[in-house]
Amino acid sequence: MNLRTAALRQELARRPLLCDGATGTQLHLLGLAPGACGELWCLEQPERVQQVHRHYLGAGADLLTTNSFGGTSYVLAGHGAGARVREINAAAARLARAVAGDRAWVLGDIGPYGGMLEPLGEGLPDEVNAAFREQAAALLEGGADGILIETMSDPAEAALAVQAAKAAGAGLVIATYAFQQASSGFATMMGNTAAECVAAVLAAGADVVGANCGTEVSLADYEKLTAELVAAAGSTPVIVQPNAGSPQLVNGQIHYATTPADFAAAGARFLAAGARLVGGCCGSTPEHIAALAARLKR
Numbered sequence: 411m412n413l414r415t416a417a418l419r420q421e422l423a424r425r426p427l428l429c430d431g432a433t434g435t436q437l438h439l440l441g442l443a444p445g446a447c448g449e450l451w452c453l454e455q456p457e458r459v460q461q462v463h464r465h466y467l468g469a470g471a472d473l474l475t476t477n478s479f480g481g482t483s484y485v486l487a488g489h490g491a492g493a494r495v496r497e498i499n500a501a502a503a504r505l506a507r508a509v510a511g512d513r514a515w516v517l518g519d520i521g522p523y524g525g526m527l528e529p530l531g532e533g534l535p536d537e538v539n540a541a542f543r544e545q546a547a548a549l550l551e552g553g554a555d556g557i558l559i560e561t562m563s564d565p566a567e568a569a570l571a572v573q574a575a576k577a578a579g580a581g582l583v584i585a586t587y588a589f590q591q592a593s594s595g596f597a598t599m600m601g602n603t604a605a606e607c608v609a610a611v612l613a614a615g616a617d618v619v620g621a622n623c624g625t626e627v628s629l630a631d632y633e634k635l636t637a638e639l640v641a642a643a644g645s646t647p648v649i650v651q652p653n654a655g656s657p658q659l660v661n662g663q664i665h666y667a668t669t670p671a672d673f674a675a676a677g678a679r680f681l682a683a684g685a686r687l688v689g690g691c692c693g694s695t696p697e698h699i700a701a702l703a704a705r706l707k708r
């Protein structure tokens with residue numbers, strides 16, 4: 411484990427840490443076309459990607475997330491860039507690392523591979539594991555201090571990604587799921603409870619577990635979900651990164667209604683409920699993160 415990662419683990423044990431907010435919605439504000447490959451901007455528009463990182467660093471984030479959510483060979487292949495995994499992910503990490511300097515840590519971001527594992531789908535576990543490992547290795551090569559696996563729905567896929575990141579040499583691996591409301595409480599799209607989700611990634615070696623994104627999950631719901639995650643995680647730190655409300659279509663534009671003040675107040679409640687890392691997912695902005703930072707520093 412390198413020195414920065416060791417320092418990150420120590421800091422996490424000492425105080426709550428603040429992650430950044432959404433990347434995708436910020437890149438769209440800077441001109442990324444809907445449906446275009448945002449990860450390719452690590453190569454084609456590096457200064458715009460770094461602008462997003464700079465805004466979050468300025469807002470007070472302790473951790474910057476790389477622009478590599480759709481950076482597996484599977485997802486990149488859909489944009490004709492399946493052979494550029496190493497190039498794109500190493501660049502994503504280098505861009506964030508250059509902005510972070512000594513002021514923040516960098517989390518190499520990994521999202522779902524985009525299909526379903528067998529027997530429900532056609533994904534072969536060995537091949538999906540290899541794809542995650544390829545991505546994680548490139549993110550670490552570019553200077554990521556840890557790996558963040560997010561928006562997972564299937565605990566088996568999340569566990570594969572955690573194993574792959576560990577095998578690639580990550581000294582800190584975070585795994586988070588997208589939950590929604592189910593009749594029995596919170597569950598992923600695949601129907602797995604928070605307890606099942608946490609158990610799967612802990613068994614695979616995750617260092618931090620939690621939730622991000624989420625469909626129709628209010629900030630008040632997130633507070634209850636945080637308590638469930640904390641209970642399931644035991645001594646393992648919990649991370650919570652909600653959306654800034656549910657997306658709504660306003661005048662043809664996607665709009666997220668949660669104000670920075672409400673977002674910050676909720677973040678403080680997640681920490682009170684036992685979370686150790688907070689940040690934002692879709693629709694959250696540098697203003698949301700700055701409000702949360704101000705609240706944490708009180």
Ligand SMILES: [Zn+2]
Nearest residue numbers: 623653691692
């Ligand atoms: Zn999201």
